[in-house]
Amino acid sequence: MEWALHTISRYFPFVTVLGRMAGFFLESVAAIFTPKFYSVRMLEQMQRMCVHCMVPVLFVLAPMGAVVAMESLKVFSIFGASGMTSSLLSVALFRELAPVLVSVMVASQAGAETAAELGAMRVREQIDAMEVMSVDPLKAMIVPRLLAGFFITPILTLVGTFTGILGGYIIAVMVKGSNSGAYMGNLFVWLNMMDVMGGVIKAAIFGLLIMVISCHQGFYASGGAAGVGQATNNSVVHSVVSILVVNYFLTTAFFGFNI
Amino acid sequence: MEVVNVQVLGLFGYLFAEVGRYAYFVAETFRNLFYKKFYFLNLIDEMNTIGSRSLLVLAPVSVFVGMNLCVEGFIFFKKFGAQNLVGMFVAVANIRELSPLIAGLITGAKAGTQMAARIATMRITQQVDAMEVIGVNPYAYMIIPRVIGAILVMPFLVVVAYFVSTLSAYLVAVYQLGLNGDAFMNLVFANITMQDMYKGMIKGAVFGGIIATVSCYSGYTASGGARGVGAATNLAVVRMSTAVVFFNIFLTEWMFM
Known part of the structure; x- marks a missing residue:
């Protein structure tokens, strides 16, 4: 009995935090639709997010595309189907790798x-x-960030996808010497519009998730410099975990309907 | 044109300066490896912290990564009617690439940011200076245990990721996708060798070294108040995830090609 209570009480804070986060999210959604909307701040946040995340996204997605091209070139050439490298690469990038890795980098x-x-x-x-000066911090600081995350992560995802295809091209064609025309020709053979849209919607959901988690962590931080470090640490861990967990359900929901 | 030049030069100057300082930091760490005192208890403590904290995050995440991988592979291979071959896809992608990478990213996000935040807090509250004043070598006391601890612990986290994600892929293949379980496991074992697993563990060890040195460097050079701690943590996680993915390509080329 002792250990059961101990276990439950360990997970109790988790449930409390989830509830608080849901309340925080609903409050900020309500703040979007009530007057005084700080549109300039939203544009500022969007611009900052684009500029700051672009370099990490490019530096992560290009090697990732290169690695996928390398491995799949080796596996497919066993079957004599090395032309399929780019088809697998583009499907994998559009559906999985670009949304997940870009969201991890945004997080x-x-x-x-x-x-x-x-x-x-x-x-x-x-x-x-700010509250004393009767500026609502939810409207002035949280709402612009949430909307920026929701709108910018899909754009970064598309940029990252093309970077990954470019990285795969560099490895497959320039380093490993497979045919350039076959690479470009097979690029979109297995891809349909649902894959692209599914990836973009995934990225938008991940962006919103990241921003809700990190705004909540930062907004309720406490305890001096160590507390700020703890909040940053928690926001990264919680965002990455929830991205990878939610990803499975979104994949099944978007792409798994006909299996 | 002038402005662009200045900005580009500034960017590259910053980049090279940071890389140089990082290299100096790593060299200093190596030099202090042979310091007269080796803090063995700190090493055990750090190994415990890194391993146990990351494991609690890594195991649930690996479950979902394996499940997702299996579903994706099934959808892709179904297009040419080869959905029974999904075990091969899961084995190759999971053992060679995904498990070391996910273990690296999760350990970086959990243990790496914690290292950066803690060392940055010590730097900003001048505990590092105090340590130097009382004659304790900060490298030997707090950097080396973290670096060696991460290098020693990461391979075992990678092994946990292997088992958890392959098991969850098996469960998805049998109960969600309705494949034959024995055939799936046979394909998995036919397509991986012991060599692949050792190589993945070596990848994990290299990632552990990168993560620990990068995050200790970011924390050690932090400045500014509470804002500086947050900035150091942020820089640490961005730098190390970029570095991990970037070095992955060389490790793959060296080991598996």
Whole structure:
């Protein structure tokens, strides 16, 4: 009995945090649709997110596409079907790799940045000061970030997909010496519009998820410099885990309907 | 044109300066490996922290990664009627690439950011300076145990990721997709060798070294107040995930091609 209570009480904070996060999300959705919308701040956040996340996204997706091309070239050439390398690569990138890896990079760049910024503001009592000056912090700081995450992550995903295809091209054609025309010709053979749209919708959901988690972590940070570090750490871990967990359900929902 | 030049030069200058400082940091770490005192208890402590904390996150995540991989492979192979071959896809993708990579990313996100945040907090509250003043070598005391701990622990996390994700892929193949379980496992075992698993563990060890050195470097060079701790953590996680994915390509080329 002792151990059962112990186990349950270990998971109790988790459920509490989930409930608080849901409440936080609903409050900020309500704040989107009530007047005083800070559109300039939203554009600012979008621009910052694009600029800051672009370099990590390019640097991660190009090697990833190269590795997938390398492995699949080796496996497919066993069957004598090395032309299929690029078809597998583009399907894998559009559906899985680009949304997941771009979201992981957005979580580690923009999400961690958000948590650090909001946490520092909370710890130095700037958020309380905003409330005293009757500026709603939800509308001024949270809503622009949520919308930026929701709209920018899909765009970054498309950029990352093309980077991955380029990385695969560099390895398959320039390094391993397979045929350039076959690579480009087979690129979109197995791809249909549902794959592209599914990837983009996935990325939008992940972006919203990341921003909700990191804004919540930063907004309720406490305990000085160590607390800010803890909030940043938690935001990255929780975002990455929830991306990878939610990804399975989204894959089954979007692509698994005809199996 | 002038502005562009200045910005580009500034960017590259920053990049090279950071890489140089990082190389100096790594060299200093190696030099202090042979310091007269080796803090063995710190090493055990760090191994415990890295392993146990990351394991609790890695195991649930690996379940979903394996499930997702199996579903994706099934959908792709069904297009040419080869859906029974999904075991091969799962084996190759999982053992060679995905498990080491996911173990690296999760350990980086969990243990790496924690290292960065803790060391940055110590730097900002001037505990590192205090340590130097009382004659304790900060490299030997807190950097080396973390680096060696990550290198020693990561291969075993990779093994956990192998088993958990292959098992969950098996469960999905049998109960969600309705494949034959024995045929699936036979294909998995036919397409991996012990060599592949050792190579994946070596990948994991290299990733552990990258993660620990990069995050300790980011924390060690932090500056500014509470904002600086957050910025160091942020930089650490971005740098190490980029570095892990980037070095993965060389490791794959070296080991599996």
